[in-house]
Amino acid sequence: MRALLVVLVVAALACFSSAQHQALIDYLERRLLAIEDRISLWHEQTTRYASELRELKQQMVGQLETLDKEKETLRTHLDGVGTRVDRVERELDYLETQNGGTTPCVDVDDKLMEQQVSLVTEKNKVKYAKLSDCRDMISSIKAMKILKRLGGAKGSWTKDIESSRSSSGKVFVFNGTDGDAIYEFSSVQHFTSSPGTAQAKVQRLPSAWRGTGHVVYQHHAYYVKQEEATPPMVVRYDLKNSSVVDTVVFPLQDQVAVYSLNPETLVDLAVDEEGLWAIYATQNERHISLAKMDASTLDMEQTWDTACPRDNAEAAFVICGTLYVVYNTAQPGRSRVQCVFDVSGLVSTDEAPLVYFPKRYGSHASIKYNPGEQLLYAWDHDGYQILYKLLIKHKLEV
Template structure:
């Protein structure tokens, strides 16, 4: 890719199968649509101005809408890719400016995530150094619940949510070193290698419809197959 920072996305629901979108850099307002993954080096079939500047690399596309953080504010935006209309959600008591990032490596204040349970957003509390997770209703674009993980954002590199569990990487984004069960609201003993390379991991997102991790890693877009290990009870 041309930029160190950015996000690449498919629709995390079953819609728009085969299409991909790209939001280059950690600040901008253009969203480029591609016909398939092999077309990423082309100019794209469509470029959309999403009307507001996004911040960071924590965006997601879910059920034909683009979710992003409106730069410099505590507003989250749902941009309908069909109607071009927007909905706004204000996240009170969150950090959103003055370089007080949730994930410093990717210059991200809010990280959207989709798993088997639906849509989430990860953010940092403005009272103490706590990683917070909010469950969102995508239809009404409202908060259903907020969970405090008590994990310090100063130790986090990036994160994703899969099967109701929040996974957090270390400050170098080389290992997943912490996990938190969002249903039981309790930490899990988890540690595994994610990547071997140095450099900047700008984006890390789980796609439940594909069981893949998408990465924007060292100016390249990559996928990582996820395999869930069944345990006997």
């Protein structure tokens, strides 16, 4: 009886254990099926997301290509608009200058003025003997004409000045701030219509020039030769015979630029009704100096220390023995004559009118005066060659 009871208990436990194992297996199978369903769902979602990302990428690439094309088209349009605006500004500047400027009047007692003129004249007869009776000075800039754009940002161009009252038709171009070539054109019209320098006659110099301070006077080119660690030299070159006539070491011990805004130019040569001049500076002086030179021998006849500062100066020129210094700013603005020095003492900066150049915001690399035409030949930092027509009045005119 006892044995039977044990057998029954063992059988019951076996059946209970078997049922429990079956239930556990069923539960695990259900969990695995649920996990498989979720994995399948995740896989489908991942595939869909990847497909959507590829489509979005393709759309973005297409839009970026379209934007690049539109950007290039817009840049082209802006360049065209900028060119047209620049042209319109120049035309407006020219039209503005047609009316000329007004000359300030100063009320001075006539007798007192005559006494002052007599004293100043007697004083300067000893210092400087004028070569002509020129009494002209600038009143304003009457007109501006932009001829063309040649070469780089810096250079100089001028006519051959035969005398104080005449000029030859030939135009000479010094392109850049150093080189050994002078480009010769038969006239201003030839220069304007020629593409670049292809149609110009080329004069090769035996030595290189430096800066933008060169002039052509009585069929001779006067240029500044400057080698490293040596004083500058002024060279007189015969353009007809293609030969050097004379050279002289310029007495400039300190190699300092005459204009702070154009550091390549150590000596700026100029021609007016009186002949050849040299504009320069020294290291110990912060002001510009002026020298009268003999065009035939290159001797320095007399020198003057002016009160015109070098800082913010961009160019200068001489008219009837009066030095006009043109100033600007480091960020180019509107050029203006802000300092005047007259070797005869008849004109001072306070008495001279403040001359503004036409409203083109930019600076000049060089400005050359032609006494035969009373024009300024200018080269601006955008590479344009410009003519300025001057409105002239007499010194001491009230």
